[in-house]
Amino acid sequence: MESSSPPSPEIGTDRRGFIRQASGVVAVAMLPHSLRARAESAPPAPAPSASGLIPIMLRVNGQDHVCEIEARTTLLDTLRDRLHLPGTKKGCDHGTCGACTVHVDGHRVLSCLTLAAMATGAEITTIEGLAAGEKLHPVQQAFVDCDGFQCGFCTPGQIMSAVACIREGHAHADDEIREWMSGNICRCAAYPNIVDAVKAARDRSA
Amino acid sequence: MSDVATPHPAPKLVGASISRVDARRKVTGQADYTADYHFARQAWAVAVKSTIAKGRIIALDTAAAEKSPGVVAVYTWKNRPKIYPPLKETSGFMVAEKLAPLGDETIHYYGQDIAFVVAETYEQAREAAGLVRPTYAAEPAVARFSEPKREAPGKIYGEKPHLEKKAPGTASVTDAWEASPARIDATYITPMIHHQPMEPHAAIAKWHTGRLTFYAPVQWMYGARNFLAAGLAVPAEDVRVISHFVGGAFGCKGSSWMFMLVIAAAARDLDRPVKFVMERENMFTSVGHRPRTSQRVQLGADAAGKLQAMRHFTESSASEAGLFVEAAGHRATGVMYGSPNIEIDHQIYKLSVSAPTFMRAPGESPGVHALETAMDELAVALKMDPVQLRLVNMTANHPMSGLPFSSRHLDECYRVAGEKFGWARRAAAPRATREGDWWVGWGMASASYAAHRSNAQARVRLLADGTAEVACASHDLGTGTYTIMTQTAADELGLPLEKVSATLGDSTLPEAPFSGGSQSAGSILPAVQMAARSVLTKLKTLAAADAKSPLAGLAADDLEAAEGGLRAKSNPSRRVAFAAIFEKSGEGALEATEKTEPAAETKDKREQPSYSPKTTAYQSYGAFFVEVHVHRLTGETRVKRVVTAMDIGQPLNLKTARSQILGGAVFGIGAALTEHSLFDENSGAWITQDLGTYHVPVNADVPEIDVTFVGPPDFKFNSVGARGIGEIGNTGISAAIGNAIYHATGVRVRELPFTTEKILGGLSHEGAA
Numbered sequence: 001m002e003s004s005s006p007p008s009p010e011i012g013t014d015r016r017g018f019i020r021q022a023s024g025v026v027a028v029a030m031l032p033h034s035l036r037a038r039a040e041s042a043p044p045a046p047a048p049s050a051s052g053l054i055p056i057m058l059r060v061n062g063q064d065h066v067c068e069i070e071a072r073t074t075l076l077d078t079l080r081d082r083l084h085l086p087g088t089k090k091g092c093d094h095g096t097c098g099a100c101t102v103h104v105d106g107h108r109v110l111s112c113l114t115l116a117a118m119a120t121g122a123e124i125t126t127i128e129g130l131a132a133g134e135k136l137h138p139v140q141q142a143f144v145d146c147d148g149f150q151c152g153f154c155t156p157g158q159i160m161s162a163v164a165c166i167r168e169g170h171a172h173a174d175d176e177i178r179e180w181m182s183g184n185i186c187r188c189a190a191y192p193n194i195v196d197a198v199k200a201a202r203d204r205s206a
Numbered sequence: 207m208s209d210v211a212t213p214h215p216a217p218k219l220v221g222a223s224i225s226r227v228d229a230r231r232k233v234t235g236q237a238d239y240t241a242d243y244h245f246a247r248q249a250w251a252v253a254v255k256s257t258i259a260k261g262r263i264i265a266l267d268t269a270a271a272e273k274s275p276g277v278v279a280v281y282t283w284k285n286r287p288k289i290y291p292p293l294k295e296t297s298g299f300m301v302a303e304k305l306a307p308l309g310d311e312t313i314h315y316y317g318q319d320i321a322f323v324v325a326e327t328y329e330q331a332r333e334a335a336g337l338v339r340p341t342y343a344a345e346p347a348v349a350r351f352s353e354p355k356r357e358a359p360g361k362i363y364g365e366k367p368h369l370e371k372k373a374p375g376t377a378s379v380t381d382a383w384e385a386s387p388a389r390i391d392a393t394y395i396t397p398m399i400h401h402q403p404m405e406p407h408a409a410i411a412k413w414h415t416g417r418l419t420f421y422a423p424v425q426w427m428y429g430a431r432n433f434l435a436a437g438l439a440v441p442a443e444d445v446r447v448i449s450h451f452v453g454g455a456f457g458c459k460g461s462s463w464m465f466m467l468v469i470a471a472a473a474r475d476l477d478r479p480v481k482f483v484m485e486r487e488n489m490f491t492s493v494g495h496r497p498r499t500s501q502r503v504q505l506g507a508d509a510a511g512k513l514q515a516m517r518h519f520t521e522s523s524a525s526e527a528g529l530f531v532e533a534a535g536h537r538a539t540g541v542m543y544g545s546p547n548i549e550i551d552h553q554i555y556k557l558s559v560s561a562p563t564f565m566r567a568p569g570e571s572p573g574v575h576a577l578e579t580a581m582d583e584l585a586v587a588l589k590m591d592p593v594q595l596r597l598v599n600m601t602a603n604h605p606m607s608g609l610p611f612s613s614r615h616l617d618e619c620y621r622v623a624g625e626k627f628g629w630a631r632r633a634a635a636p637r638a639t640r641e642g643d644w645w646v647g648w649g650m651a652s653a654s655y656a657a658h659r660s661n662a663q664a665r666v667r668l669l670a671d672g673t674a675e676v677a678c679a680s681h682d683l684g685t686g687t688y689t690i691m692t693q694t695a696a697d698e699l700g701l702p703l704e705k706v707s708a709t710l711g712d713s714t715l716p717e718a719p720f721s722g723g724s725q726s727a728g729s730i731l732p733a734v735q736m737a738a739r740s741v742l743t744k745l746k747t748l749a750a751a752d753a754k755s756p757l758a759g760l761a762a763d764d765l766e767a768a769e770g771g772l773r774a775k776s777n778p779s780r781r782v783a784f785a786a787i788f789e790k791s792g793e794g795a796l797e798a799t800e801k802t803e804p805a806a807e808t809k810d811k812r813e814q815p816s817y818s819p820k821t822t823a824y825q826s827y828g829a830f831f832v833e834v835h836v837h838r839l840t841g842e843t844r845v846k847r848v849v850t851a852m853d854i855g856q857p858l859n860l861k862t863a864r865s866q867i868l869g870g871a872v873f874g875i876g877a878a879l880t881e882h883s884l885f886d887e888n889s890g891a892w893i894t895q896d897l898g899t900y901h902v903p904v905n906a907d908v909p910e911i912d913v914t915f916v917g918p919p920d921f922k923f924n925s926v927g928a929r930g931i932g933e934i935g936n937t938g939i940s941a942a943i944g945n946a947i948y949h950a951t952g953v954r955v956r957e958l959p960f961t962t963e964k965i966l967g968g969l970s971h972e973g974a975a
Contacts (some may be wrong), residue, residue: 077704087235151684
């Protein structure tokens with residue numbers, strides 16, 4: 001997120017404008033620097049096998065996974081359908097809802113707009129990898145305590161965004177949290193509780 | 207058998223503020239939604255949609271798709287797998303669309319399914335779907351809202367389309383309106399809007415030896431089961447529907463949709479599991495929307511504000527292919543205020559558009575919006591405070607039926623929310639307050655939603671280890687059903703929350719009704735209570751029969767469950783742990799399934815005996831107070847503050863109940879400010895088909911929302927005293943926002959949403975500078 005233009009309320013860029021501006025370049029621009037560099041310096045592509053599949057290795061939640069995918073497969077679909085990590089959700093499949101947010105090298109990324117092949121070699125963290133065993137991450141615990149969800153479908157993405165939001169230093173004021181959490185839609189509208197949860201987790205981890 | 211009307215022991219968990227019992231699963235990614243399932247040999251299906259709204263397919267070239275890598279089958283109307291589409295609603299299920307899926311070459315609306323492609327992977331299915339080439343003979347779509355003839359629908363939620371109540375000696379309601387000293391006559395428009403739950407529709411069909419297991423997010427397990435059984439010509443007991451978690455629904459997962467049949471039939475035809483996940487863009491064409499309404503409201507009052515006549519005439523859009531009719535006046539002007547003369551009328555017009563369906567507070571949401579805006583206009587005309595105008599029109603009886611309300615505390619809602627908001631400090635005149643470039647306005651409106659109950663069953667099982675299970679085929683749409691079932695059973699059994707587990711979302715469990723109309727909690731919890739009490743009765747018999755038990759010889763009426771055991775009410779030191787009773791008796795578990803039948807007016811006297819819709823009206827009420835800021839140059843409107851009080855009977859869990867009201871209120875903020883599904887009146891196509899152009903509220907659009915519950919538990923309605931809470935939050939708030947915009951700017955906008963261009967037009971007219 002930090003490598004793209006931040007939504008700046010001072011100049012009145014609303015979230016939709018932000019999405020419109022960003023969506024054209026988002027596949028590259030929203031990648032962390034390490035990934036972007038990899039994409040731009042174009043490392044030699046693995047040769048497709050006879051089946052048209054390419055072998056890739058993804059490091060997810062500290063574990064290496066090897067699989068064969070079509071080159072066009074997104075990181076989201078690879079996580080869900082190949083690696084069987086369905087905690088990351090597909091809400092829109094084109095970068096407008098945030099349900100698929102994961103961390104790539106510590107930065108929040110929309111996995112539906114990221115090709116899996118671009119994420120090889122990066123440290124990927126999904127909702128399944130956030131808790132330390134039985135002990136919930138402080139943001140997870142805060143979402144439980146503050147009822148930061150209803151149906152729960154957007155929650156993995158909200159939590160991954162919230163962890164990054166705090167880490168980025170975008171969780172100082174309520175309005176700042178609202179702005180920097182606005183890439184994640186919650187149709188049940190737990191928004192006020194999500195703001196409370198981000199504040200509670202921020203204060204606990206401070 | 208103890209009498210449920212006097213709850214015992216006193217509830218400890220029901221009514222408390224408790225974190226959801228399924229919260230941990232939701233924050234760790236372990237909650238299992240339909241699309242999260244993956245089965246061996248599973249194939250993926252993708253739908254191909256019509257790109258015209260009316261006409262015929264004269265050629266459908268599937269050759270390239272069939273040859274595309276990984277494709278297993280391409281289904282069109284020519285080779286549709288065997289189905290027997292049920293096209294009418296029955297008591298056993300609901301459908302929104304009356305068209306057979308892949309029925310023939312005729313196109314009735316934009317986005318109609320014309321083919322399904324099944325392939326080994328999602329990527330392959332999606333690519334092949336793009337290779338299907340239809341050739342159309344298009345005909346002009348019926349797309350202009352003004353074009354179709356207006357017609358009376360058969361019924362509006364069971365009522366006649368035209369309702370009239372006249373005072374003795376009054377010739378017509380119009381006469382009474384014309385004779386009123388203060389009059390309002392205005393027309394309000396609410397646009398088509400869409401549900402858009404974050405979880406798209408999905409389905410996985412898996413057959414084994416002629417029996418179907420069907421994973422799908424639905425609001426009615428038994429309805430989906432019965433629909434599939436009818437459509438596939440198999441016995442209902444051979445269909446199992448599973449839906450442990452539903453990622454939001456808001457009405458669009460209530461009716462069974464025809465694509466479900468195609469997926470199930472394809473899986474049967476191919477003899478392998480078939481998975482289908484709807485693309486977000488098709489969530490705008492294929493699973494319903496809220497119809498457009500145009501509502502003419504005429505209010506007449508005397509000089510003191512007492513209503514003399516109310517007329518509420520609605521025209522709403524409908525679909526040539528659909529069954530659903532959106533209500534309006536029936537559910538607003540028909541239930542809110544006292545008036546000697548009331549006339550309500552409803553007509554529909556059918557478009558070449560996909561089938562609409564009920565959406566959070568169907569009827570009430572648009573109807574209350576129009577009525578409560580008109581009431582604000584009447585207050586302005588009378589130079590009266592809007593709260594005072596409402597207070598002089600309170601009624602103890604239902605305005606149309608004359609039945610007394612079971613419990614009605616709307617005046618208390620105004621008082622509590624108004625005081626918290628600071629309403630007394632409001633400047634009477636509009637355009638009185640400006641902060642920098644922002645006009646500041648305060649507005650209010652009433653909220654209302656009917657209380658419904660249906661038949662429900664629940665099963666409670668107490669195990670020898672002192673834990674318990676509670677189960678029924680209900681649904682947790684984010685509504686907190688898992689949690690309130692657990693709370694209720696734990697209270698009845700005298701167990702801590704963590705000793706009780708709830709199961710739902712499986713059609714093999716005891717039958718629960720459709721989770722819509724805010725009826726689930728009020729319907730299933732009395733059955734949970736009864737089942738728990740039946741288990742305790744069996745346990746008491748076992749305990750009393752044991753001559754060595756400390757409870758030996760005590761009457762069942764003197765025994766109560768508490769702290770994981772039974773004890774004597776007369777002497778609580780005489781107690782036995784559940785585990786000890788089980789150990790002595792040798793039983794492994796005790797189980798009971800009970801059913802409540804409110805429609806039968808509870809012949810079973812163990813259940814709350816006073817539920818009687820023939821003699822009592824059941825309705826929830828509330829009030830919204832809102833502050834908005836409207837930019838004087840751009841017309842941008844920001845909701846800055848919302849205070850609401852809700853009279854919904856007993857809130858079952860303060861934490862999740864508050865969340866339900868937040869959710870409804872934010873739905874209303876979206877309807878008020880941004881949500882508008884653009885429908886092309888030339889082509890009949892939906893224009894807004896993604897969340898980048900259809901604007902649901904995001905975090906930055908939502909201020910703090912202060913929620914208070916007022917009024918006592920409604921034990922005339924059911925034995926938990928709760929009237930249901932899922933929809934009322936989405937009534938009245940859009941009117942409160944519009945009324946606040948008027949107060950800020952002096953501009954009255956009568957068409958939703960209140961977007962900048964509508965406000966700006968008025969502002970420049972008023973002289974913004």
